[in-house]
Amino acid sequence: MRAKVLGTLLCLTLVQGSAEAADKQVRIAYVEWADAVVATNILKLVLEEKGYQVKTIPLAAAAMWQSVANGDADVSVAAWLPTTQGAYYAKLKNRVDLIGPNVTGAKIGWVVPAYSDLNSIEDLKSKASEVDGKVIGIDPGAGVMRSSEEAIKAYKLPVKLVDGSDATMTSALKDSIRQKKNIVVTAWTPHWMFARYDLKYLADPKGAFGQEETVNTLARKGLKDDMPEVYRILQKFKLTIKDEETVMAENEEKGAKPSETAAKWIAENRATVDSWLK
Template sequence: MKIRKLMILVFAMGLGVLLAACGGNDEEGSSRKEDKAINLAYVEWDSEIASTHVIGKVLEDLGYDVTLTPLDNAVMWEAVAKGEADASVAAWLPVTHGAQYEEYKDDIVDLGENLTGAKIGLVVPSYMEDVNSIEDLSKHANMQITGIESGAGVMQATERALQEYANLKGWELVPSSSGAMAVALGEAIKKNEEIIVTGWTPHWKFAKYELKYLDDPKGVFGGEESIHTFVRKGLEKEMPEAYQVLDNFYWTTKDMESVMLDISDGMSPEEAASKWVEENAEKVAEWTAGIE
């Protein structure tokens, strides 16, 4: 009887230890969940809306409390450099965000390319058959170029083009927004009118319309661009799993444009991102390999 009572006592003590351990794990899990709040900054271009919502959805599915914060070009870089935001997948290099990279490169961690084959330049509808180079422009489109937000790299490059190309003397670069530029392009195409816009790839407009880049013999717009991921210092130590996903994040122009096109056709960014994540489970599994 004494042995039986002793066994019951040992069992009860063991069960108590087990329950205490489980309770401790719950508290630890809650702590980890609280620590899994992450803020992704991005510039509010169609391409970056797509990529940021996709990577945000992947992190959300892993249990992160994700905040997506649209910011101006320079502010996006400053926010990550100061630790006010944790990361961004929206760095266009070497031209578009070249100035911001030079200013903040010592205060951020560059995780490298998440997309290659990007490009910026002047874009026209394909039906403008007599224009194939910037040097071909004369009195086209009332000597106006429809731009996006002032301060964007493609706008700065276009300002340089107005100085470099003698045939663009007297031309005007009209700033607007990426959305307003796309609307103006669509309206012009409906009417078969001439229009020159500041353009970049990837962008859904190339999937929706027949467009072409104008040759840039002076190389003002640079060559091929790539989009990079950058994070704040200390993120790898504090959120290693999120860091891994961000470091592994890589997709194609076709991937990005499919999300952008869904958004332009009426889906919310959240819906379009969820659709892409669901349809590309194998690719997402490569980003999240080893994370449960």
């Protein structure tokens, strides 16, 4: 009888221990965009300081939203609103907890080198040949790509939107700048390319790309009750555009590791981080 009781107590202890361990696991979903990589790695290290086991999950934007809605991920700090990922929010707003902005002053649009004679999207009606009739884009399905398709229709432009990735887009931009050629790329702020190159957004008089954006923190339903400490940190988690673009530029250096550049930023901004943890 005594052995049975001890066995039961041992099982209960193991179950309780497993539950407590599970309570310390946080899953962060993100899109592998330069800004999201920075924010996700900073948040990961901050939560690890508090003793949490953190798993980061790279996904396409639609899958990122769905994973938080399904509870497969606990949080994301890469939700661009109201325009870029607005369609996902409209579909899933009743299944996620939108905590609010972690970056303000963000925007999306088309960018050219500062030396370009293109100043407005409308200029491409008559000068498309200067960029070989192309706008260099990123991954299909991204919000800036959907807005780009809408811009092409709204302005009746004789250009083709070229699918790719953040890496292929910035590589094309780098090559064009090196050769002093004209190029139009899909872009967003914050992004490291603004810290490295002299660029300008093309004016968008028709408002195809919307107005100022914010990058928001999303949580799964129930996180506030399950992990109140994590939720409080998420409510306070804020970065500036300058913060992100500085770290993003560091991440582009040869041999750079996002976890190390995030740790460096945390060390240099200890007061800010401590304010999140109070």
